[in-house]
Amino acid sequence: MYLTGWTALLAALGAVPAAALESRAAAWLWVLGTLALAGLDAWMAPSVRSLGVRREPPESVRLGESAASTLVAANLGRRTLRGAVRDAWPPSVGATQARHPVALGPGESVRLRTALRPTRRGDLTAGAVTVRLAGPLRLAGRQRSFAVPARVRVLPEFASRRHLPARLARLRELDGRSSVLLKGAGSEFDSMREYVPGDDVRTIDWRSTARRGDVIVRTYRPERDRRIVVVVDTSRLSATRVADAPRLDASIEAALLLSALAAHAGDRVQATAWDRVERARAAAPGTRIVHQLADAVAAVEPSLLEPDWPGLVRLLQGRVSQRSLVVLLTTVDTGAADSGLIDAVGALAARHLVLVASVEDPELASLERGRADADAHYEAGAAARASLEREAVAGMLRRLGAEVVLAGPDELAPAVADRYLALKTAGRL
Amino acid sequence: MTAVTEGFTTAPRAASARAAARRGRWGIVVIVLIAVLVAVVVATTRAPDSTPMSTTGTTPAGARAVAQVLRDQGVDVRQVAWLADARIASPETTTLVLVDPSTLGPAQVASIARYPGDVVLLGSVGSVAPALGLAVEDVPVPVAGLARPACADPDAQAAGQVRVQGWGLRAVDDAAVDDAPLTCFALADGAAAFARAEADGRTVTAIASADLVTNGELDQLGHAALALRTLGRHPQVVWYLGDIFDDTTLTTGDSGAAAIEARPDFLPPGTGSALYALALAVGVVALWRGRRFGALVREPLPVVVRASEATRGRARLYRSIGARGRATAALRGTAALRMGRRLGVARGSGRDALVAAIHRATGRPAGEVAALLYGPVPPTDAQMMTLVAQIDALEKEVHRP
Numbered sequence: 001m002y003l004t005g006w007t008a009l010l011a012a013l014g015a016v017p018a019a020a021l022e023s024r025a026a027a028w029l030w031v032l033g034t035l036a037l038a039g040l041d042a043w044m045a046p047s048v049r050s051l052g053v054r055r056e057p058p059e060s061v062r063l064g065e066s067a068a069s070t071l072v073a074a075n076l077g078r079r080t081l082r083g084a085v086r087d088a089w090p091p092s093v094g095a096t097q098a099r100h101p102v103a104l105g106p107g108e109s110v111r112l113r114t115a116l117r118p119t120r121r122g123d124l125t126a127g128a129v130t131v132r133l134a135g136p137l138r139l140a141g142r143q144r145s146f147a148v149p150a151r152v153r154v155l156p157e158f159a160s161r162r163h164l165p166a167r168l169a170r171l172r173e174l175d176g177r178s179s180v181l182l183k184g185a186g187s188e189f190d191s192m193r194e195y196v197p198g199d200d201v202r203t204i205d206w207r208s209t210a211r212r213g214d215v216i217v218r219t220y221r222p223e224r225d226r227r228i229v230v231v232v233d234t235s236r237l238s239a240t241r242v243a244d245a246p247r248l249d250a251s252i253e254a255a256l257l258l259s260a261l262a263a264h265a266g267d268r269v270q271a272t273a274w275d276r277v278e279r280a281r282a283a284a285p286g287t288r289i290v291h292q293l294a295d296a297v298a299a300v301e302p303s304l305l306e307p308d309w310p311g312l313v314r315l316l317q318g319r320v321s322q323r324s325l326v327v328l329l330t331t332v333d334t335g336a337a338d339s340g341l342i343d344a345v346g347a348l349a350a351r352h353l354v355l356v357a358s359v360e361d362p363e364l365a366s367l368e369r370g371r372a373d374a375d376a377h378y379e380a381g382a383a384a385r386a387s388l389e390r391e392a393v394a395g396m397l398r399r400l401g402a403e404v405v406l407a408g409p410d411e412l413a414p415a416v417a418d419r420y421l422a423l424k425t426a427g428r429l
Numbered sequence: 430m431t432a433v434t435e436g437f438t439t440a441p442r443a444a445s446a447r448a449a450a451r452r453g454r455w456g457i458v459v460i461v462l463i464a465v466l467v468a469v470v471v472a473t474t475r476a477p478d479s480t481p482m483s484t485t486g487t488t489p490a491g492a493r494a495v496a497q498v499l500r501d502q503g504v505d506v507r508q509v510a511w512l513a514d515a516r517i518a519s520p521e522t523t524t525l526v527l528v529d530p531s532t533l534g535p536a537q538v539a540s541i542a543r544y545p546g547d548v549v550l551l552g553s554v555g556s557v558a559p560a561l562g563l564a565v566e567d568v569p570v571p572v573a574g575l576a577r578p579a580c581a582d583p584d585a586q587a588a589g590q591v592r593v594q595g596w597g598l599r600a601v602d603d604a605a606v607d608d609a610p611l612t613c614f615a616l617a618d619g620a621a622a623f624a625r626a627e628a629d630g631r632t633v634t635a636i637a638s639a640d641l642v643t644n645g646e647l648d649q650l651g652h653a654a655l656a657l658r659t660l661g662r663h664p665q666v667v668w669y670l671g672d673i674f675d676d677t678t679l680t681t682g683d684s685g686a687a688a689i690e691a692r693p694d695f696l697p698p699g700t701g702s703a704l705y706a707l708a709l710a711v712g713v714v715a716l717w718r719g720r721r722f723g724a725l726v727r728e729p730l731p732v733v734v735r736a737s738e739a740t741r742g743r744a745r746l747y748r749s750i751g752a753r754g755r756a757t758a759a760l761r762g763t764a765a766l767r768m769g770r771r772l773g774v775a776r777g778s779g780r781d782a783l784v785a786a787i788h789r790a791t792g793r794p795a796g797e798v799a800a801l802l803y804g805p806v807p808p809t810d811a812q813m814m815t816l817v818a819q820i821d822a823l824e825k826e827v828h829r830p
Contacts, residue, residue, distance in 0.1 A: 240734050
């Protein structure tokens with residue numbers, strides 16, 4: 001049961017007889033009478049079971065974008081229904097207008113759209129549907145909440161896709177399709193053609209030149225069909241927040257940008273999210289990998305576990321037979337080194353090219369520059385110590401032959417993409 | 430159990446709601462029991478009245494004892510806080526008792542002067558006694574003393590001996606008053622505890638030492654006799670214990686119009702009842718707004734741990750033990766690392782190579798550079814800050830293009 005504002009207004013009107021009769025008993029009688037009338041009205045209201053609802057949530061919505069969840073309400077009874085329906089969602093789904101007034105004749109139905117604007121990645125489960133049906137006097141009515149299961153998957157934002165056009169342009173330059181005649185020094189021999197001014201003299205093929213009489217150059221095209229394995233570390237260090245978002249989110253951004261770029265470049269990408277077990281997996285040919293990866297990692301949350309790096313090495317050994325670029329999106333610090341990251345990179349670097357990317361905390365840099373007072377100096381010292389330790393671990397990884405990319409949360413994705421392009425240009429894949 | 434009809438979900442059957450109510454039955458029973466218990470306790474216990482001279486006051490300064498004895502003798506004692514509430518129906522059978530009359534205002538005194546019945550003043554009399562035809566004035570009694578009646582008043586004679594304390598009375602010559610007042614129980618300096626005069630057909634009695642009617646002193650000496658004989662002359666007593674906000678005037682008879690006249694009120698009649706009704710309506714508004722449109726939706730949220738927490742914790746450890754050595758070593762290390770990178774000195778090439786490179790780049794003496802980067806640990810925080818500032822300056826010189 002619920003009351004409406006009309007009941008309150010009617011109760012307030014009791015001031016008139018109370019003032020006229022100068023009697024508090026009259027006030028009490030009026031209020032109790034009003035409540036009794038409201039109770040009668042609620043009793044006369046139609047049963048909440050006469051309203052049926054069906055939820056049609058969107059399959060998925062990208063973080064930062066809007067979508068609408070539809071709730072179909074139908075009058076299953078023989079009386080006209082008036083009231084309201086609340087389509088409840090958790091706060092982070094951003095359903096601002098979740099209450100819908102309904103007025104349905106017998107057999108009618110209506111589609112109610114609730115705008116969603118999620119503020120958090122993941123699988124978000126809807127709350128209960130609450131139905132209010134008013135009585136004939138509009139003083140009160142019946143109310144009931146019941147579960148109508150629904151779920152919306154909020155995909156990662158992929159904010160780093162704004163970096164994609166610039167990287168694709170550089171890729172086309174490498175590929176020779178661009179108008180700029182800048183041939184990449186990729187490793188695969190493509191064809192021969194006559195020399196035009198501007199070509200690198202080192203690409204002149206002297207044997208053909210001697211045979212033809214003209215100056216002939218070799219052209220190359222970037223390697224294609226290389227294998228790229230992206231590993232997103234979801235262990236405990238990925239849970240810590242860097243600039244208001246978990247490290248994991250920056251890793252996911254980098255994974256998405258890299259897989260989009262590599263898929264356009266014709267490489268085969270597969271991705272895994274790993275801590276002690278595999279949390280998500282994506283492997284699809286072509287650019288479909290991007291959507292599949294976004295869908296797979298959407299519901300991945302950081303787990304407060306130490307990562308099992310030897311387990312990851314075994315997983316990759318079983319899954320990848322050819323030489324690949326293994327991109328580890330993790331955290332480079334002494335904790336990661338203690339958990340076996342260095343041994344794992346050593347084992348992987350024996351067969352693959354390993355790129356270790358780590359989200360750096362910009363706050364540490366600002367701490368290190370702090371000179372305000374003695375306390376700030378101690379903080380600067382602690383930050384410098386952390387930075388030295390990180391440098392030491394990064395140096396060990398580099399000596400093992402791994403590429404290391406350290407960047408802030410917003411710069412990590414373009415930095416990893418640039419390093420990938422550099423490796424591709426150098427023909428090291 | 431949620432029913433699904435033709436693809437639509439409806440609310441579960443009411444039977445399950447009844448079952449839910451049954452599950453919560455004991456909770457409801459307990460809540461109702463607690464509510465009843467609280468109501469009974471609230472209804473039966475009153476905060477004890479600690480107001481001095483109140484007929485319901487049970488403290489030694491209260492006056493419940495005298496009121497109780499008067500009631501046992503068949504006297505109707507009614508206490509009022511507002512003069513307008515007195516509504517004395519028959520002044521000839523009523524004793525009006527005014528506690529602490531010196532606080533009354535002129536209009537109130539005038540209304541009392543018009544009152545035809547008997548009046549008893551308890552406490553300092555102020556200007557009230559002369560207005561009523563009792564020509565006495567207040568005198569403070571710094572040292573209490575016992576006094577015997579030196580007058581012919583039968584009530585005083587019956588009492589025998591009383592204690593004079595607090596305030597006393599002294600007769601004054603007043604041309605407007607015909608009869609000289611009768612004062613009794615006078616101390617050596619003339620301060621009397623009791624005064625009585627017949628004026629305008631009524632008896633006005635003043636007991637300045639009002640303490641003698643309190644619970645604490647009523648049973649001592651002749652206090653009880655004096656108080657009961659003075660107050661119990663008529664079958665009704667109206668006991669006025671002035672409220673400090675009371676500015677109303679005395680009413681006689683049971684007429685509402687007189688009460689309204691006595692208590693000037695600029696609000697129309699019925700305002701109080703209307704406000705009462707509106708207050709009840711606020712309760713209904715609370716019921717209206719308090720019913721939530723469905724429960725809040727729970728959401729598991731991740732904990733927020735900032736990545737820099739560990740570093741800040743380490744900084745606090747450094748600070749708490751004054752680890753200047755470790756702090757400066759780390760700052761020197763990162764500065765050396767950056768300068769080495771800038772000057773192209775390989776990491777493993779040793780400190781001498783770095784010092785020499787910095788010496789070449791900045792022109793600073795090699796010994797000074799070595800002291801800055803590899804010198805001793807600063808012994809105080811101030812020296813640590815100076816050293817770090819010098820290293821920063823050196824680094825700035827190295828990085829200058």
